[in-house]
Amino acid sequence: MSEEHGGRPEPRQSPEFRLRLPGGDGIDRPRGVLLDAVGTSGSRAFLIRAGSPARDQVMPSFAKHFGAAFKRRQELRDTGVLRRSSRWQGWLELATDVECGSPSFAAGVLVGAPRNGWVEWKTEAGAPLSDFMEGVWSGPGRAWLVRGSNVSGSDLVQRLWLPEERVSLAAVHLRQGIGQGTSKERLRTVVEEDWGSTATYNQKLELIEELHAFLSRMKPGDTVCTLSGGRFYVGEVTGAAGQAASEDGRSNLRRPVEWQSTGYAYDELPEEIQQKLSSQHDVIDLTAVRPLIDGLGRTDEELADDAEAIERDPSEVIPALAARRELELPEPGQPLADELLVHDVAWLREVRDLLWDDRQLVLYGPPGTGKTYLALKLAEFLGGGPEQVKLVQFHPSYAYEDFFEGFRPREDAETREVAFRLTAGPLRELADLASREGNRHVPHFLIIDEINRANLAKVFGELYFLLEYRNKSVRLTYSGDDFALPPNLFVIGTMNTADRSIALVDAAMRRRFAFVELSPRTEPTSGLLRRWLAREGHNSRPADLLDALNSRIEEADFRIGPSYLMKKGVFRAGGLERVWRTKILPLLEEHHYGDSIDIEKRYGLATLGKALGEGANEGANPEKPSP
Template structure:
């Protein structure tokens, strides 16, 4: 909020600050000073000098989300204090000094758009205002979540934070006089002494982290978020920490905040932001998703205009725009269908749509149906290259420590000593790659070959939950990190039904994966060998033999896939007979073990060739 200068504020111990207006290369910069006076919520006030220019329009979403500042701007115009400028046609100009509740509110009055005044008000030499605040860390602004919707049974967000312009943290037993900027070691000693046996060891560790963040890491200009009533509220920290006595000790550490006028429906927030907001802690660092927070309620056009207004280098990507770049899975095309010898490109598009909807998919079928090859090639196409695809193969002894993370013996290259160290597995490595800034709109794929050969509950551990609830995070077993599966990470499993029928797959796995059958009885597998033989200019006899073989196998899970006969070695002299004898018949011997079936007589090449030989015509001798 802004008022006229006669409210009693006076310039403090700081130099004059200037503000560059968007598109204002040919006009003077606005000028102002930080005041010693503070508002009712503890914010440092800021004085904007008469003669400062202002934009003659506001961002379209500004009246909704910054209604208080917009209203004050309109009041200044109505009062003849913010008027059309004679010096700079097309601009407005202040005719009197105006006192504002914070540097950001002052900048927003002039620009008509969200502004971080702590960074944008600068000295003649270019030093930002934030560098002049004692006891405040330097560096770029960050974003934080502070929980206040259920503090000792009270909703502080609506009761205190929004109406009074604050954010608070409970520290009921912490001694008075703890200064802003206190080190973590100092806070650890205070908590140990002040809380004693009233808190457990883990509670004290968490409390030290929360206090350190609130007291020493947060700074004016940082973004702060609170959740209440299914809505996310966003504001900007506008001043220093205040320690006071409060009812029940629920809000005795306070910081002033300039809250936006309206909240955002939680269910409509981007999934990646929901993941971070689900972390179970009272203070959470949201800086990794700050771009998503900054973009809430604003269109791409507004963000681009805002970046240009702030003097953003046009050759660089705007963080808020980059963060909201949409994840896409390209549509499979006919060249891909031709390469994979799939009968219909629409089948591939359906698989792509299942991946998009479910994000986890299993290709299942008998041996030799091309499950792994299809999974790899499809993932490379959808992800844009093999560097975004990782393959692992499950087996009975595979464990969580192999798959995600665990302590493994490693030799120190310097001391040659062996010690157990936390080592990331393939899923953690791929998740870290997928969640890097700049990668979040690019699909990444984990291929799990033979997914049914491992104990999935043992391998996935708490991550099994994340396969179903992608907008949540969990606390990891070993590292203790809060972890969520990146939205751009997709999982494709392959399942050999000769090892385990799909009917035996437990309900938990069925719920988390879509299942696509690759079977010799249905397309695209049914006609795959014929299409391959035609492409190779070879005769159709191997396809006829395979069809005849599978017609004699009653159990569809044990029918033989075409990939056994799609290798060059098969078509060298004696290759077909050798492959049949050493690859295909042993599979059927295992299937009929103990049944007394004559495998060669039933499934051998001689018997099958006889069955597909054309019947002799009239008068022709039988073979």
């Protein structure tokens, strides 16, 4: 067994592989073979055959981010090994065989752009090079974060990983002979025996997962990332895992890596990557955000050119470009203002801007001011349809388990037995939908009606933190998953200010939400009823009565909104009197409970009609022309 390859069997004889070049139709494809020799820091070397063509141009960012491959390419050109081709105009050609440290390095030299050589070097039959690596986890390429900036107080990233082109994992108690391809069952036994009482039960569980990912799931061609000094470094795994003696056991499990030449500022990373990086584990699967990682440091044009060499259906979307599609909230225009009877389109645009800035907003005001209707209509417009909108109503018994996730009784479809199972609530369901691949640029809205009627600290739990820190993740109470709110998830709450449960809204919530008032004393609510009456062809008398009513209510939070009178039933015979008696006056009786006020005498239609100069019998007819 070879020590460099972590005790795995020697590879079988390599066939010849070919590489597709961008725009290379009509010319030969480069040819190469995988060597048994050790290449870059323990990876398998790769030999490019003489006569292989190469592109004449390089990607503009290639020299900055992939400096080693760019430098080797320039050296080959300067020495005449990579020269103008006499067979293919506008192309270069290798005069001799060239050995490279890894398949990806070889592909990068020829293409002048980053390439995953384990996938793109293929046999004549189309089998990728990775199929010929024994003891390697099968499946598509993945992306990983391995932490190394603080290993027992030492920054291994700057001291060892970048200079020596490797990534490592501390496993100070691990016995010799545990290498590439070790099963999780085997690791459970080994960790229990080798760590014993030096680690807690939870620490051992975490260690098993990290060792299994590093030794068995991670494979050549995978992307590996790390953080150091506020910068995010990206590389490619180029070989198998192996054990080695190390200082204090800080890096005794190692893998060869070709690191990009420069790192990326953490503060400039896409929010989804930052969310993943906030998870407190030493090895983290970043595959969900790999398209975003692949696009770092490259323009749209470079990504499109880079994808040209990949044999894919032309109609397929390039993952890195698709992930880069920007989230947008459409700008409200006059048609939406007319539909919602809003007095000024600028008011709608301000609400949209508040949502864009804070991603959480509360519409608050007295009953009947159209808070829920406006929230739904605005969300449907900004989200592109009702499919991206979910509504939930809070109430005093509402809990975290109802809202996000918890164990709920569920019947098994086959056995018909009822058992408690972890069940997602409306927020988790919508968050999962919003975070699906391809949905990143589509806004999704959660409408929380009567948001102040529940115990908010109890309902939101640890999610309260995420409302303010959207670029972070938290460990969930029940599932134990690391969860972050998707950037394209927006929350709109409604709050009835006449409900005394508003006292439950604490300063923490007020800091996390933007608050927009809908009040009969201000637009767009104050003139809403008049605009609706004009559109429906009715006279303005109901609006006059409502204004007269609200002028007699001293507390603004208890004034009556216009939606009570924006119904067809109001304009049937006796309809206005019926609505006034059964809906509006009971609200005022509750407000004045214990005040010894004659509600009918003060707020009745007859009283208000007289104040408006109407006759005694005119109060019940909303269609009566105004004097």
